Amino acid sequence: MTEGPAPARTSARAATIYEVARLAGVSHQTVSRYMADRSKLRAATSEKVERAMAELKYTPNLTARSLRTKGTYRLLALVPGSSPYFPSRMLSGAATTAQAAGYQLDVVALEGTGPERTERLRRILDGGPFAGALSFVPISGPDLLQAQERIPVVVAGDYDDQMRGQGRISDGSAARAIVAHIAALGHHRIAHIAGPQEWPAARNRLAVYRRAVQEAGLEDCGSAEADWSAASGYAAANALLTGPSFTAIFAANDQLAIGAIRALHDRGLRVPADVSVVGWDDHPESAFLIPSLTTVHMDLEAQGSRSMEQLLVALKPGGTPLPEPGPTGMRLVLRESSGAAPIPAATGAGQTSLEP
Numbered sequence: 001m002t003e004g005p006a007p008a009r010t011s012a013r014a015a016t017i018y019e020v021a022r023l024a025g026v027s028h029q030t031v032s033r034y035m036a037d038r039s040k041l042r043a044a045t046s047e048k049v050e051r052a053m054a055e056l057k058y059t060p061n062l063t064a065r066s067l068r069t070k071g072t073y074r075l076l077a078l079v080p081g082s083s084p085y086f087p088s089r090m091l092s093g094a095a096t097t098a099q100a101a102g103y104q105l106d107v108v109a110l111e112g113t114g115p116e117r118t119e120r121l122r123r124i125l126d127g128g129p130f131a132g133a134l135s136f137v138p139i140s141g142p143d144l145l146q147a148q149e150r151i152p153v154v155v156a157g158d159y160d161d162q163m164r165g166q167g168r169i170s171d172g173s174a175a176r177a178i179v180a181h182i183a184a185l186g187h188h189r190i191a192h193i194a195g196p197q198e199w200p201a202a203r204n205r206l207a208v209y210r211r212a213v214q215e216a217g218l219e220d221c222g223s224a225e226a227d228w229s230a231a232s233g234y235a236a237a238n239a240l241l242t243g244p245s246f247t248a249i250f251a252a253n254d255q256l257a258i259g260a261i262r263a264l265h266d267r268g269l270r271v272p273a274d275v276s277v278v279g280w281d282d283h284p285e286s287a288f289l290i291p292s293l294t295t296v297h298m299d300l301e302a303q304g305s306r307s308m309e310q311l312l313v314a315l316k317p318g319g320t321p322l323p324e325p326g327p328t329g330m331r332l333v334l335r336e337s338s339g340a341a342p343i344p345a346a347t348g349a350g351q352t353s354l355e356p
Helices: 017-024 028-040 043-056 062-069 088-100 114-127 141-148 174-184 200-215 230-240 254-266 284-288 300-314
Strands: 074-080 104-110 132-135 153-155 189-194 219-225 248-251 276-278 295-298 330-333
Touching: 017 028, 017 043, 028 043, 074 088, 088 104, 088 300, 104 114, 132 300, 153 300, 174 200, 174 248, 174 276, 174 295, 174 330, 189 200, 189 230, 189 254, 200 219, 219 230, 230 248, 230 254, 248 254, 254 276
Parallel strands: 074 104, 074 132, 132 153, 189 219, 189 248, 248 276
Antiparallel strands: 295 330
């Protein structure tokens, strides 16, 4: 006998597991198995349950669930307290995965130096029952081992004590795609606004850029170092504009590119008619600039989700650990700020000629 549609609910009452099961067309035991370990269900079944939970805005009753299973369904996410460069999209991906698995994610900022953060972590673990922790801040080897004696702990990403991304987070290989794109548009003279060179990401992007320009037979019109901010991008672009002429700028992040576009505008240069500009990071506002910014998108949400999946596996006794996440998925997003190289000017001198 086919059951009818789920009865309408008032907004004041939360959905139940039975309503989720009815909407998904499965048993409530299947929904329970989904929340316990969705990897054991068929992909099609998992998708039906996930859609039903989203449609009904279903949130598991973690208190009742803990009493029933004698377990805790609170996870801890540790984030840097003061760094403006923490990739919050990684946290977003991790939170989505945790919620889909039926866990509550408590986000706590760790301030101060390494030892101060370690002491803060100890107090946090003493004060609350957490099933596991996902850390977006570095934890020293001995401290990590001590924490892992109490609960499973996974360190997401690879950062130094100053929250400077290392390893796969700092992969600069997409700079080669940027140079290839610029060259395909007919540009021969390129300049680079580099990030601070104490950051591995900035060094890697600069190194790949230089190799790619040389291999493509293009002219490197120089680089200017900046500090990741739009203001420093503005200053760096103005410094580059006093040197050899160029028709394209590759900026090491979107803020630097925004500053460069303003500097070009103040010099009476049009983007991209006179100078093309490419950034890196694909911040949400980059699609709404005038012109919208060509940039590198890094799939940080997937990285965060993958790290959370590692933690969820570690929570299950005898679970097979997942392999370390591979390189962060990157792709070049083409928008309005990059265009064909300008036609050589027959007259005029200085930067405004922009001769290829």
